Amino acid sequence: MKLNMKTKFYLGVLVITALSLYVYIFAEFSIGNIGMFLFWAALAVVVESLLIPMPNNTIGVSVGYAINIATIIIGGPLLATTTAGLGFLLRVPKIEGRGYVHIFNLPPHKSVFNVSQSIIVTALMSLIYVNIGGRIGEFGLAQTIAITLVGALINTSIISVYLSLNSELKFIETWISNIRGTFPSSLAVGSIGIIIALAYIGYGYGAVILFFGPLLLARYSFKLYIEMRNLYLSTIQALNKTVEAKDPYTSGHANRVEKFAVDLAKAYHLPFTSIQNLKTASILHDIGKIGIHDEILNKASRLTKEEYQEIMRHPAIGAEIISKVDFLSDITTIVKHHHERYDGKGYPDGLSGDEIPIEAAILTIADSYDAMTTDRPYRQAMTPQKAIEELVNNAGTQFHPDLVKLFVSIMDN
Known part of the structure; x- marks a missing residue:
């Protein structure tokens, strides 16, 4: 899809915003240890590779939001933002009709958008978390609920602006038609991220692997929803073709x-x-x-x-x-x-x-x-x-x- 000037400008703003946020977070926070970083980075890449394309094939949804929430709680802004960016950068989802998609066969502007969007959303969530009283390595219920809600809103808004600018549609129409159905699911996935964080704080890496199952179950629910929408659209088109043939x-x-x-x-x-x-x-x-x-x-x-x-x-x-x-x-x-x-x-x-x-x-x-x-x-x-x-x-x-x-x-x- 060719980008118009408005979309290119918006993409530039996203890149500058993402870089600015990351530089600030890199200067103010630390990751902790390399083992923690490698573990969560690998997990982020895996879950982002389990992408589920939406019916319009312009966007996809993943359960990576749960990992974002978990890493914010247990490791803080730098760990969360870095692993989130790497998850998008290194993911290798399989798309029907296209095979495996990765950074080397994806249009550059899509990779830039995906990574920038991920960094911005996760950076803002993590900064909000620590600035409203959330402590790194400890679970704060009110703070976590707040960032789960805010993160879902920021994420859907950034994507909707991008799509609306490049399709000349109104923002609210794009937001509702493309993402409205996934918003409740995003909140549900975010709640699994909370459970994963609690499991890690209480029992370590093994418990995280144990709770990876519910995360895959959430992905399956996502997939069923998307397939149901596909069936809905296909049925309408099939009925329409029946009338046209008659x-x-x-x-x-x-x-x-x-x-x-x-x-x-x-x-x-x-x-x-x-x-x-x-x-x-x-x-x-x-x-x-x-x-x-x-x-x-x-x-x-x-x-x-x-x-x-x-x-x-x-x-x-x-x-x-x-x-x-x-x-x-x-x-x-x-x-x-x-x-x-x-x-x-x-x-x-x-x-x-x-x-x-x-x-x-x-x-x-x-x-x-x-x-x-x-x-x-x-x-x-x-x-x-x-x-x-x-x-x-x-x-x-x-x-x-x-x-x-x-x-x-x-x-x-």
Whole structure:
């Protein structure tokens, strides 16, 4: 992935910050003994090599956070920061489709980012720990809880800024969509780090190896979560491909509708969860068409009354299909009611006004606009301006009037 100027500048800031923090820590703190350093450095490299790629393949998660917490408590800032940096620098994770990835076959900017980010997060955590009363080699409950929370926030924030700058997305959207699901798991892994530190303080290196098992169990939980997300995304795409194979018109339609719907939902200030549901519903809103005869879907002339009544069944069919899939159940009502009308003359249930879920009302406008501006076998596409006029003329009857005004303002910008 090529870096833009903003990302390059941000990367430079991270490097300078990491170097400054490390120089300060190197001058103010010591490691203790070489045996301790080698042991924890090796452990850091091992756990960082057990990387689990996220579904978007832009980031990965590891259980190295537990080792960071443990080394801060037992060895202090210099031990923790050095081992954390080495863990990222020397790790050799195996990535599906790419084989083993290491510093010699990874783009330089990624290695620089990974090491800098690791040093900054661990350095800040360790400095906070000693400055709020934490003692090196002793367990402080309040101090450890504080750095576990702060560390997770700093880590996710640094990564999200990096991704948002290079993708031109808003920070909060990137933070939520890419990392939100891993935050609770990071706190859980951090708690294992506390247990590892207590084991070392009380019983030495052998106990640390003993508690390495729970750390691997935490990694397995991480892996299950990521695989579940992969399955979720794959299922959505498979369902979408099924509709496209059934109705050639649908190819590209769902993705365009998704964009229009999400833009409108954001302008309406819907909460994040509602927007995510709307994104999924936009992709799958026509899934019910798999229950409609091909000759009706692909008819090159206008439909008869009977054929149109058959088409009108597709929202209910789609809702029935989706309701059987647990992780899609939240979008059932959106799919079912995306052909309702504001005046109550829509289908399948004749809902009107505020009875129609706001997500479904948004989807109705996005779907209608794309349908009007797309060529069909029996008519030419309208111009965008003409389609906007149709929306305005039917505001308050077919479409939610406030949403139409908002959509027009979006399209005018």
